[in-house]
Amino acid sequence: MFLRELSLRSFRNYDSLELKFSSNLIFFIGRNAQGKTNILESIFLSCTGRSHRTSRDKELIKRDHDRSLVKTRVEKLRGISEISIYLSSSDKKIVTINGTPAKRMGELMGHLNCVMFSSEDLKIIEEGPVERRRFMDMEISQIKPKYFYFLQQYNRILNHRNYLLKEIQRKPALEKTLPVWNEQLAETGTYITVQRKNFVNSLQNIAREIHKKLSCNTEELSLVYKSSVPFGTGDIREIKENFLKELEQRQADDIQRGITGIGCQRDDMLTAINGADTRIFGSQGQKRTVVLSLKLSELEFMYRETGEYPLLLLDDVMSELDPFRQAMLIEYIGRVQTFITATDLNQLKAVSDLKGQMFHIEAGKAREQAV
Ligand SMILES: Nc1ncnc2c1ncn2[C@@H]1O[C@H](COP(=O)(O)OP(=O)(O)OP(=O)(O)O)[C@@H](O)[C@H]1O
Numbered sequence: 001m002f003l004r005e006l007s008l009r010s011f012r013n014y015d016s017l018e019l020k021f022s023s024n025l026i027f028f029i030g031r032n033a034q035g036k037t038n039i040l041e042s043i044f045l046s047c048t049g050r051s052h053r054t055s056r057d058k059e060l061i062k063r064d065h066d067r068s069l070v071k072t073r074v075e076k077l078r079g080i081s082e083i084s085i086y087l088s089s090s091d092k093k094i095v096t097i098n099g100t101p102a103k104r105m106g107e108l109m110g111h112l113n114c115v116m117f118s119s120e121d122l123k124i125i126e127e128g129p130v131e132r133r134r135f136m137d138m139e140i141s142q143i144k145p146k147y148f149y150f151l152q153q154y155n156r157i158l159n160h161r162n163y164l165l166k167e168i169q170r171k172p173a174l175e176k177t178l179p180v181w182n183e184q185l186a187e188t189g190t191y192i193t194v195q196r197k198n199f200v201n202s203l204q205n206i207a208r209e210i211h212k213k214l215s216c217n218t219e220e221l222s223l224v225y226k227s228s229v230p231f232g233t234g235d236i237r238e239i240k241e242n243f244l245k246e247l248e249q250r251q252a253d254d255i256q257r258g259i260t261g262i263g264c265q266r267d268d269m270l271t272a273i274n275g276a277d278t279r280i281f282g283s284q285g286q287k288r289t290v291v292l293s294l295k296l297s298e299l300e301f302m303y304r305e306t307g308e309y310p311l312l313l314l315d316d317v318m319s320e321l322d323p324f325r326q327a328m329l330i331e332y333i334g335r336v337q338t339f340i341t342a343t344d345l346n347q348l349k350a351v352s353d354l355k356g357q358m359f360h361i362e363a364g365k366a367r368e369q370a371v
């Protein structure tokens, strides 16, 4: 896909911004705190309906303003999409796709896809499973709107079940209503588990090859989806039965603790290099390389699933990569429309020779410069 136009109104530190893109490679260069990441954030918002760095939409609206608008125009194999996201400090956000308001956020998924790569992505390896679940959920949601719906539904059912568990502590008679929620949780949870497992398997096949190249054939990367529900033979009915069995077996414990102890909200994705858990044994450089392998695999995965490469958003990551890894990224840059931020062109030695568009960003204003 190709992003042609981006327009912002009262978004973060921008009053009004109109950018037109004619290149596959776009640089945003500027000092710290001038608004480079804000631009990538607005593109990410247009893809997923949310920011990559906050769940509070109000933070995105320019201070002392009530509403903001992010508008994108994207060319795809199947035509042009125009996406508008209206944020308001008092009302719910509104998304329109080609002028038609979306009834649910899930409708946005798939119109504009992107992979964001920032230095914070090291969290995927270093921090707890929440980050890795977010990684999987974001990726699968973008290509499978149904997954996004199921995830929302699952979380709603889970919240209700947890509420009920606490209620049962006070009113034990309510326990007889629990099986209805178990059934719904197992039904939606099975779908999510299977989708995540399939995703991790596909990603593993791609990532292993990429990582091998990045490590000059010295490292074998493996990815494993770790489910809290036994998979058995992988048959969907069997997984659902296992899900129900686990819920029932832990019911007394769940009631005592007032929280659901198993399910998709507990699952994880493990990464290992030559069999050793990256999170525990990986060096800093190895962790960085695994993240790069994952990000490049995401691009390839989306391409295989949708027939088109997503946009690639590189926030401040070039300076952290050595020339060899920068070169690997560049190999992709030819095929993928890429947006790169940096404070200094010197950080981009490996790519700055390539033809592209350059915008100089200063205090919420962009000035295009001849390269
Ligand atoms: N809601 C908002 N209203 C007005 N200004 C905001 C808002 N949110 C953030 N900012 C401003 O945006 C600027 C930060 O923008 P951004 O994160 O894009 O910087 P950056 O150019 O990527 O910097 P760095 O190189 O440090 O990453 C800061 O000056 C911050 O005060």
Ligand SMILES: [Mg+2]
Binding pocket: 036, 037, 038, 315, 316, 341
């Ligand atoms: Mg930044």
